[in-house]
Amino acid sequence: xxxxxxxxxxxxxxxxxxxxxxxxxxxxxxxxxxxxxxxxxxxxxxxxxxxxxxxxxxxxxxxxxxxxxxxxxxxxxxxxxxxxxxxxxxxxxxxxxxxxxxxxxxxxxxxxxxxxxxxxxxxxxxxxxxxxxxxxxxxxxxxxxxxxxxxxxxxxxxxxxxxxxxxxx
Numbered sequence: 001x002x003x004x005x006x007x008x009x010x011x012x013x014x015x016x017x018x019x020x021x022x023x024x025x026x027x028x029x030x031x032x033x034x035x036x037x038x039x040x041x042x043x044x045x046x047x048x049x050x051x052x053x054x055x056x057x058x059x060x061x062x063x064x065x066x067x068x069x070x071x072x073x074x075x076x077x078x079x080x081x082x083x084x085x086x087x088x089x090x091x092x093x094x095x096x097x098x099x100x101x102x103x104x105x106x107x108x109x110x111x112x113x114x115x116x117x118x119x120x121x122x123x124x125x126x127x128x129x130x131x132x133x134x135x136x137x138x139x140x141x142x143x144x145x146x147x148x149x150x151x152x153x154x155x156x157x158x159x160x161x162x163x164x165x166x167x168x169x
Contacts, residue, residue, distance in 0.1 A: 140163045
């Protein structure tokens with residue numbers, strides 16, 4: 001039986017992050033991790049201005065392309081050190097640490113009026129609506145847990161910031 005959307009904890013989990021290379025320890029076994037928030041890759045083009053001879057105005061040309069880092073967040077699990085293990089590999093430099101990450105965004109189909117299938121069952125997990133692939137990715141910042149506060153009752157969140165060289169969509 002399908003859960004009601006109001007009580008469906010996975011209702012907003014419409015994406016999947018996976019590493020193409022199996023040696024990246026995003027989780028035990030199949031190199032996948034469950035993240036509650038992932039920023040989408042973003043590209044920016046630098047503007048280069050050039051003043052030519054007798055022109056009254058400055059000409060503008062596209063310059064270098066830069067990509068913003070991706071930040072991924074997830075709840076802290078007991079005895080789970082996989083994100084820190086990957087960061088440690090970068091710090092030590094003793095093994096291959098670059099990988100290709102895929103962020104797959106799935107679409108939940110809306111339930112049409114009079115339809116018998118609830119919207120909670122309409123999540124198509126076979127064909128993603130979009131797939132973002134970032135190449136030569138590696139961690140640049142790892143926060144294994146939230147700051148410790150005895151008066152706070154919130155779930156502890158770990159964060160991982162990923163740098164990459166280029167992306168495909």
